Structures are given as C-alpha cells and as structure tokens.
Amino acid sequence: MSTEKELPTYIEQQLFYRGRKFNFDVNKLRLPNGVEGNWECIRHPGGALAVPITQDGKLVLVKQYRFAVEQRILEFPAGTLEVNEEPAITIKREIQEETGYEAKKWHYLGEFPLAPGYSDEYIYAFLAQELEKLEHPPQQDDDEDIEVILMSFEEFEQGIISGEIIDGKTIASFFIAKLFLEKNRNVS
Known part of the structure; x- marks a missing residue:
C-alpha cells in the first residue's frame, strides 16, 4: 500500500534571469508541514x-x-x-x-x-x-x-x-x- 505524500504549495515564483539556454527562478513554497521557504531552480528545456x-x-x-x-x-x-x-x-x-x-x-x-x-x-x-x-x-x-x-x-x-x-x-x-x-x- 503506497501513501502518496502531499506536495508543497507554490506561493510565488520570481524570474531572476532569462538566458540563451536556461532561466533561473526563485520559488516561495509552503511545505505540507506549514514551513515556508525559497527554492532556487534552473529551468532548462532539456x-x-x-x-x-x-x-x-x-x-x-x-x-x-x-x-x-x-x-x-x-x-x-x-x-x-x-x-x-x-x-x-x-x-x-x-x-x-x-x-x-x-x-x-x-x-x-x-x-x-x-x-x-x-x-x-x-x-x-x-x-x-x-x-x-x-x-x-x-x-x-x-x-x-x-x-x-x-x-x-x-x-x-x-x-x-x-x-x-x-x-x-x-x-x-x-x-x-x-x-x-x-x-x-x-x-x-
């Protein structure tokens, strides 16, 4: 029996850089336990x-x-x-x-x-x-x-x-x- 964990909730997303091959953004998330924080991500087309x-x-x-x-x-x-x-x-x-x-x-x-x-x-x-x-x-x-x-x-x-x-x-x-x-x- 698999119990799927709840995913974080997006609160805000900010694009900090748009580049030739990738973008960089910072995402404010709320975790299922209520903790909020910022997570950075490089967005790449693959x-x-x-x-x-x-x-x-x-x-x-x-x-x-x-x-x-x-x-x-x-x-x-x-x-x-x-x-x-x-x-x-x-x-x-x-x-x-x-x-x-x-x-x-x-x-x-x-x-x-x-x-x-x-x-x-x-x-x-x-x-x-x-x-x-x-x-x-x-x-x-x-x-x-x-x-x-x-x-x-x-x-x-x-x-x-x-x-x-x-x-x-x-x-x-x-x-x-x-x-x-x-x-x-x-x-x-």
Whole structure:
C-alpha cells in the first residue's frame, strides 16, 4: 500500500534571469508541514545525448571546454533541445555537427534528470550504431571547439576510474547503453 505524500504549495515564483539556454527562478513554497521557504531552480528545456559506437566497437566522444568547471572534458555528443523539438531530432543533428558521423541505427535508452536538486533539466539518452563518417559534415557551432576522441569500452571504463572522464550524464548513459547491449546480446 503506497501513501502518496502531499506536495508543497507554490506561493510565488520570481524570474531572476532569462538566458540563451536556461532561466533561473526563485520559488516561495509552503511545505505540507506549514514551513515556508525559497527554492532556487534552473529551468532548462532539456538535452539529448548519444552513445555512439563505431562499426569496430569504439565509442565516439568529444572533448570540449566547459566554462563552469574550467577545463576540457570528455563527454558523449549532446545538445540542448530547441523549442518544440523532439529529442531524437536534436541528437541526430548534434552527432553530425559535433563528431562528423551519422548513425543508421538508433535505440532510445531513456531519460533522467541531470541535477534534480537545483534544475528541471532532463537528458534523453540514445544509442547510436552503424556509424558512417560524413563526407561533408555540418559546421560546428561558433561557440564550440571540439576534438573527437575514439575509445574502446575498456579505455572508457579505465577513464572513469582514473578520473579522466568526469561528466555525470556521460557516465550514466554509458552504463545504461552497456546494460542495453548486454541484455539484447543474450536475446535471440
């Protein structure tokens, strides 16, 4: 028997910042126990991510500078959803722009919140297989400086252990994809 807890009541919402990729607001809430307080939230349209695997079993990653952590990090290609855009459309565009590959076979792996403590952003994860290198890939966005890196599954896992791979959405999506592949390898 499940007892659903009562949700907080919104008293007031204030938009503090409207940005290019996200907004920031502060919400005054009343908890079911009567306590009132302010909760900050980053409002984000969501993102789509691909776990791309080449014909010879290599993972395709991108290395790019991320201002918030002040370093270049390894991650799977991903992008922010445009207004009213389906995640599958977003990631098919992004994988071409960021890696120069396109995939002939796609599997939806699921969705998960990126940082539910302070943001409403969801990541929609896909497995991209049967990759082909594009003869004339689309140009990268002006604000991107991306290096494409190929890694084996073993190199990737070692990168997690060594701290070379630190991006949470990349690590989570890798393990979801790995479980998907293992499950479907045993299904005949």
